[in-house]
Amino acid sequence: MPVNVEKYNEIIAELGTVTLVAVSKTKPNEDIEELYQLGQRDFGENYVQELVDKQAMLPGDIRWHFIGHLQSNKVKYIAPFVHLIHGVDSLKLLTEINKQAIKNNRTIDCLLQVHIAQEETKFGMDEEELREVFSHLDQFKNTRLRGLMGMASFSNDLSKIRGEFSALKKTFDAFRSSSDCQILSMGMSGDYKIAIEEGSTMVRIGSLLFGARDKKL
Numbered sequence: 001m002p003v004n005v006e007k008y009n010e011i012i013a014e015l016g017t018v019t020l021v022a023v024s025k026t027k028p029n030e031d032i033e034e035l036y037q038l039g040q041r042d043f044g045e046n047y048v049q050e051l052v053d054k055q056a057m058l059p060g061d062i063r064w065h066f067i068g069h070l071q072s073n074k075v076k077y078i079a080p081f082v083h084l085i086h087g088v089d090s091l092k093l094l095t096e097i098n099k100q101a102i103k104n105n106r107t108i109d110c111l112l113q114v115h116i117a118q119e120e121t122k123f124g125m126d127e128e129e130l131r132e133v134f135s136h137l138d139q140f141k142n143t144r145l146r147g148l149m150g151m152a153s154f155s156n157d158l159s160k161i162r163g164e165f166s167a168l169k170k171t172f173d174a175f176r177s178s179s180d181c182q183i184l185s186m187g188m189s190g191d192y193k194i195a196i197e198e199g200s201t202m203v204r205i206g207s208l209l210f211g212a213r214d215k216k217l
C-alpha cells in the first residue's frame with residue numbers, strides 16, 4: 001500500500017504548530033523514505049528490534065520516537081539514539097532510562113504515559129503514580145521530562161474521547177512545573193482532530209498516512 005501523500009499534505013496544513021509523529025510501525029523503509037523526501041523527520045515506532053533495524057538503515061537526521069510499551073531490559077538498545085520516549089509508565093523504567101543515558105553520555109527526553117481510557121488494557125499511570133514520579137525527578141540527571149502522553153478509548157463515542165483528552169490536558173496543566181515540560185502527546189488517526197482541539201501539542205498518526213496495518217498493533 002503506497003503512502004498517502006495527499007493526506008500527509010492535508011494533515012501538515014491542518015496541524016499548525018502541533019508536531020506530527022508519523023507512526024511507521026510494521027511499515028517498510030521505503031514508506032519512511034517517501035515521507036522523509038517530503039520533509040518529515042519525526043517517526044514513531046513501537047517495537048525495539050524494528051526500531052533498531054530501521055535506525056541503522058535510514059537517514060541519521062530522523063528523530064525516532066519510541067511510542068510503544070518499553071521493557072526495562074530493552075532500553076539499552078535504543079538509548080544511543082532515541083529522540084523521545086513517549087510511554088514511560090514507572091519509576092523503574094525511568095531509572096533504567098537514566099542509567100542507560102549516563103552510559104551513552106547523553107540526556108534522554110521522556111514523556112510520562114497517563115492512563116486516561118476506561119479500558120483495562122491501556123498502559124499508563126494514575127495521578128498518584130505521577131505525583132510519585134514527579135517527586136523523584138531530581139535524582140534523574142540524565143533524563144529530561146518533556147511532558148505527558150495518553151491514549152483515549154477506542155470508541156465511537158466522541159464525547160467520551162473528548163472528555164478523556166480534556167482530563168489529560170488538565171493533568172498536564174496541573175503537573176508541568178518546569179519550562180522543559182511542554183509536550184502533550186495525544187491523538188492518533190481516528191481522534192487527532194479532537195485531541196488538537198483539547199490542547200495536544202504532538203499527534204501520533206500511522207494508518208492515515210501509511211494505510212491500515214496487517215494486524216491490530
Ligand SMILES: *Cc1c(COP(=O)(O)O)cnc(C)c1O
Binds near residue numbers: 025046068189190206
Ligand atoms: C499504533 C499507534 C499509533 C498510531 O495509530 P493509528 O491509529 O494508526 O494512527 C499512535 N500511538 C500509539 C501509542 C500507537 O501504538
